[in-house]
Amino acid sequence: xxxxxxxxxxxxxxxxxxxxxxxxxxxxxxxxxxxxxxxxxxxxxxxxxxxxxxxxxxxxxxxxxxxxxxxxxxxxxxxxxxxxxxxxxxxxxxxxxxxxxxxxxxxxxxxxxxxxxxxxxxxxxxxxxxxxxxxxxxxxxxxxxxxxxxxxxxxxxxxxxxxxxxxxxxxxxxxxxxxxxxxxxxxxxxxxxxxxxxxxxxxxxxxxxxxxxxxxxxxxxxxxxxxxxxxxxxxxxxxxxxxxxxxxxxxxxxxxxxxxxxxxxxxxxxxxxxxxxxxxxxxxxxxxxxxxxxxxxxxxxxxxxxxxxxxxxxxxxxxxxxxxxxxxxxxxx
Numbered sequence: 420x421x422x423x424x425x426x427x428x429x430x431x432x433x434x435x436x437x438x439x440x441x442x443x444x445x446x447x448x449x450x451x452x453x454x455x456x457x458x459x460x461x462x463x464x465x466x467x468x469x470x471x472x473x474x475x476x477x478x479x480x481x482x483x484x485x486x487x488x489x490x491x492x493x494x495x496x497x498x499x500x501x502x503x504x505x506x507x508x509x510x511x512x513x514x515x516x517x518x519x520x521x522x523x524x525x526x527x528x529x530x531x532x533x534x535x536x537x538x539x540x541x542x543x544x545x546x547x548x549x550x551x552x553x554x555x556x557x558x559x560x561x562x563x564x565x566x567x568x569x570x571x572x573x574x575x576x577x578x579x580x581x582x583x584x585x586x587x588x589x590x591x592x593x594x595x596x597x598x599x600x601x602x603x604x605x606x607x608x609x610x611x612x613x614x615x616x617x618x619x620x621x622x623x624x625x626x627x628x629x630x631x632x633x634x635x636x637x638x639x640x641x642x643x644x645x646x647x648x649x650x651x652x653x654x655x656x657x658x659x660x661x662x663x664x665x666x667x668x669x670x671x672x673x674x675x676x677x678x679x680x681x682x683x684x685x686x687x688x689x690x691x692x693x694x695x696x697x698x699x700x701x702x703x704x705x706x707x708x709x710x711x712x713x714x715x716x717x718x719x720x721x722x723x724x725x726x727x728x729x730x731x732x733x734x735x736x737x738x739x740x741x742x743x744x745x746x747x748x749x750x751x752x
Contacts, residue, residue, distance in 0.1 A: 428603070431630070441600050441625040442514045445632075445667045450475035453669025461686060462503045462676040469504050471669055478511035483595035484588035485516050488570060490542055492517030492598040495608060497541040499523035499532065499654065501550055502662070502674035505574045505585065506653050509545050511666055514606055517598030518542075519622075521608045524654030525550060529558045531618075533565065535610050538620060540567045545585070548575025551677065556582075602626045609656055631660060632667050639722050640694040646671045646717075648687060648695040650678050657696065657725060680704030688714040696722035699732050706735060 431437040454472030469477075490496060496513045498520065500506035513520045521539045523532060525547075536544060544562065546555050559571060559581060574585040600606075607623035640647040649672055651658035665672040673690050675683065684705060686692065695701075695718065702723050705715075723732075 431626070436630040436633070437602065437626040438629075439602050440629060441602050441604075442606060442628055442663075442667070443517070443597065443600055443625075445629060446475060446478075446511055446515065449667050449669055453665075456665070456669040456671065458504075458507065458665045459673040459690065460502065460504050460507075460676070461674065461682075462501075467504055469507075471666060474504070474507050474511060474666060477508045477589065478515055479595050480589050481508055481512035482515035483593040484591050485512060485518075485543065486596060487591065487593040488543065488583075490516045490518050492600055493604070494518045495521050495539045495541040497521040497523055497532075497536055497539065497544045499525055499527070499544065499546040499555070500574065501525045501547070502649065502653055502658070502676045505547075507662055507666060510653070510659075510662055515595070515597075517600040517604070517606075519606055519608045520659075521610075521620075522654045522659050523610075525652055526553070527654070529561055532558065532562065534618065535620075536562065536565050536568055538610075538618075539608055542567065542569050543572060544568060544570075545572040545574065548573050548577060548579075600625070602629075607659065609659065628663070629667070632664060635660070635664060636668075639696055639720055640670060642693070644671075645693045646673065646691055648672075648683065648690075648692040649674045650683065650695070650697055650701060651725070655725075661696075678704070680708055684708065684711050684714045687718055688716075691717045693717055694720035694722070696724070698725040699723060699728050700726075702736060703732060 428437065450472050454470060456471045457468040458471065458474065460467050496518045498506065498509045498513065500509060510520055521535065521541055523535055548556050556573065556579060562568065562571065563581065570583055572583045572585055572588065573579055602625045605622040605624045607628055608620045609623065610618040610620050612618065647670060649661040651661055653659060653662045664670050673686060673692060675686060678701065702721060
């Protein structure tokens with residue numbers, strides 16, 4: 420069977436999956452329609468709840484500074500952050516520039532980051548100063564040698580002379596200029612893990628990103644009152660979609676900045692989480708806790724994927740669901 424890209428694109432336009440709408444249009448609409456919807460981030464022991472409107476305002480200011488630094492439509496900007504407000508702001512800001520967002524999984528080391536930055540031709544890298552036991556600033560000297568990389572933005576408390584400080588980009592007061600962007604322009608460059616060979620950069624357009632977002636309610640958290648818990652890292656494809664979802668649709672979402680099954684159970688109980696998704700390790704971690712009472716009483720859906728799901732895990736979940744996850748429908752896509 421011959422693959423005909425143009426024919427498929429025409430079909431998707433005809434069926435309504437594709438349109439002239441871009442992520443920039445969708446962000447602007449969501450910032451009005453869902454302005455007051457909070458997005459919850461748990462980073463360590465702290466909880467922050469910026470609204471969709473807050474994030475859009477901050478992302479627009481950051482986009483203006485990125486444009487001042489020379490980021491233009493079609494450029495690539497890499498972001499290596501965890502599930503924290505700065506990641507949501509950075510992801511939206513890059514897309515507001517008309518640039519291609521290049522998410523990087525937070526646990527990747529210098530060699531993997533170098534490969535992605537060189538391969539993508541990223542103009543900027545946005546990264547933290549540290550996360551748990553990882554100190555990212557020790558990589559700056561080596562990464563700065565990449566010819567196409569014009570600068571590194573560091574999210575952290577201590578300013579570094581050789582880098583751009585994240586807070587300073589909001590104090591500049593530059594004017595945001597909406598770029599000219601088409602819905603078939605590519606806006607997301609996501610690298611595979613490179614398990615069997617060198618990582619591959621998979622291109623997504625505004626149309627493919629928005630089409631996938633439209634499919635999500637049928638898969639998970641499709642009810643108006645649903646509250647979703649996200650534990651996937653935002654450098655992962657599931658994490659990218661999850662990070663963008665509340666910013667585009669106003670879905671009520673809680674993000675954890677790292678996986679801990681006991682904390683996840685408390686988060687589900689505290690915020691009335693109705694649905695979540697994870698790899699088999701996430702489900703197994705919760706089942707391993709044993710008797711947790713009614714702490715998961717609100718949880719209705721647990722989508723398991725991203726790795727092979729062993730048959731014995733399914734059997735165990737079915738057996739223990741009566742006491743641990745009594746209301747939950749387990750799904751393996």
